[in-house]
Amino acid sequence: MTQRTRGFSFTEVMLAAMVMGLLVIYVFTLISESNRGTASAYHQYVAEQIAREPLEVFRFLGCQRVRENLGQSIADYRFNEWQKIETVSAATGIERPEDATAFERKITVTPLTRDDIEAILVQVSVRPLHGGAGFGAGLEQLNRSTIIVSQP
Amino acid sequence: MKKQGISIIEIMIALAVTTIIAVPLLYLYQSGMKSSTSGVVSIDMLSEGRRICTQMHDDLKNSCIPYHGGFAMRFCDLLEADFSRAEGLSGAEYRLYRHTTAPELLKKDIDGRKMLLRPVMHVRYRLEKLQHSDLLKLVRIESSDGAPERIKVLSERVSFLNIQPVKIKEGGEQGYLWNVKLQLAYIPESIQAGFALSSSDRGRGILINDFYDVVYSDFFKSVSQNPLAPRNWHTGLTFQRH
Numbered sequence: 001m002t003q004r005t006r007g008f009s010f011t012e013v014m015l016a017a018m019v020m021g022l023l024v025i026y027v028f029t030l031i032s033e034s035n036r037g038t039a040s041a042y043h044q045y046v047a048e049q050i051a052r053e054p055l056e057v058f059r060f061l062g063c064q065r066v067r068e069n070l071g072q073s074i075a076d077y078r079f080n081e082w083q084k085i086e087t088v089s090a091a092t093g094i095e096r097p098e099d100a101t102a103f104e105r106k107i108t109v110t111p112l113t114r115d116d117i118e119a120i121l122v123q124v125s126v127r128p129l130h131g132g133a134g135f136g137a138g139l140e141q142l143n144r145s146t147i148i149v150s151q152p
Numbered sequence: 153m154k155k156q157g158i159s160i161i162e163i164m165i166a167l168a169v170t171t172i173i174a175v176p177l178l179y180l181y182q183s184g185m186k187s188s189t190s191g192v193v194s195i196d197m198l199s200e201g202r203r204i205c206t207q208m209h210d211d212l213k214n215s216c217i218p219y220h221g222g223f224a225m226r227f228c229d230l231l232e233a234d235f236s237r238a239e240g241l242s243g244a245e246y247r248l249y250r251h252t253t254a255p256e257l258l259k260k261d262i263d264g265r266k267m268l269l270r271p272v273m274h275v276r277y278r279l280e281k282l283q284h285s286d287l288l289k290l291v292r293i294e295s296s297d298g299a300p301e302r303i304k305v306l307s308e309r310v311s312f313l314n315i316q317p318v319k320i321k322e323g324g325e326q327g328y329l330w331n332v333k334l335q336l337a338y339i340p341e342s343i344q345a346g347f348a349l350s351s352s353d354r355g356r357g358i359l360i361n362d363f364y365d366v367v368y369s370d371f372f373k374s375v376s377q378n379p380l381a382p383r384n385w386h387t388g389l390t391f392q393r394h
Binding site: 037053 | 173176180183184187188190191194195198201202314316318319320321322323325327329331333335350361362363364365366367368373
């Protein structure tokens with residue numbers, strides 16, 4: 001006579017619970033990764049704009065005027081040091097979104113001279129403040145640069 | 153004796169187990185759907201905002217003052233902000249003239265002088281109220297001589313737009329640039345919200361993307377720094393004598 005199995009054993013129930021738990025954890029990870037990816041795309045865009053801002057201002061001022069002020073700052077753009085981003089620039093009145101305050105920026109200007117042509121290399125780095133949202137995807141710093149040539 | 157059917161106790165236990173499993177699954181499904189929707193909307197808003205900012209950057213960068221004789225010009229003549237018919241931001245309009253990207257020059261007769269000028273078009277950015285929404289519609293209207301108006305809806309989720317001049321003072325000289333601030337938002341139907349949302353509103357389930365840009369007019373920079381420079385300085389072609 002064969003003995004009929006009634007109900008589930010403790011091991012079966014535990015295995016089912018474990019599989020279910022793993023599945024739930026996987027789905028939650030997937031959702032949070034997706035959210036982080038979306039937020040990181042937005043933060044990268046804000047950082048991109050923060051980096052482009054001094055490039056546009058220095059292009060406007062021109063090579064000569066930037067070269068003349070290399071020893072000091074231009075408006076409130078300081079050189080060779082990490083600078084926190086404010087929502088409103090005290091010197092120019094440029095307004096930035098609140099999300100921009102999660103970043104800091106470093107501007108480096110290198111004078112270039114070749115034959116009779118004078119130029120400057122402007123390099124801007126933007127990174128999240130310590131403990132900030134960050135870019136995600138392993139990106140720790142965003143760099144942008146431009147060369148501004150002196151007009152004849 | 154062989155047992156027939158299932159008892160009420162068994163059904164109750166099965167129901168209880170199913171409920172215990174189904175409730176978190178349903179919650180998981182709902183939060184997944186919500187998260188997926190907000191992710192799609194957020195990415196869509198980001199690309200929409202980038203597109204608008206790129207378009208505005210291009211318009212402001214190429215902005216100019218049409219030539220009507222004389223050389224006098226002011227920065228404030230480049231962009232006209234009209235809030236006279238606006239309620240809040242709804243009805244507000246930004247107007248400017250800009251050079252086209254077309255490589256040809258137009259022959260014009262101004263004050264008896266034959267001139268070759270770069271084609272100019274008129275651009276308007278208008279904010280309009282939307283029905284059943286606290287957000288605004290942003291429309292770009294482009295018109296040029298002899299061509300029909302081109303109207304394009306850029307966004308239907310604008311909660312704030314401002315283009316204002318900012319002054320840069322350096323070495324005793326001063327110059328002007330524009331500071332563009334744009335905010336796009338997604339407000340779920342269950343939430344009531346006004347304009348110019350702050351980041352604290354994100355906690356209420358509102359999606360907010362802020363954009364900003366700084367841009368100068370190529371034309372105004374060149375001509376204001378060289379007052380006698382020809383209007384189409386970039387082409388090398390200026391006057392055509394009789």
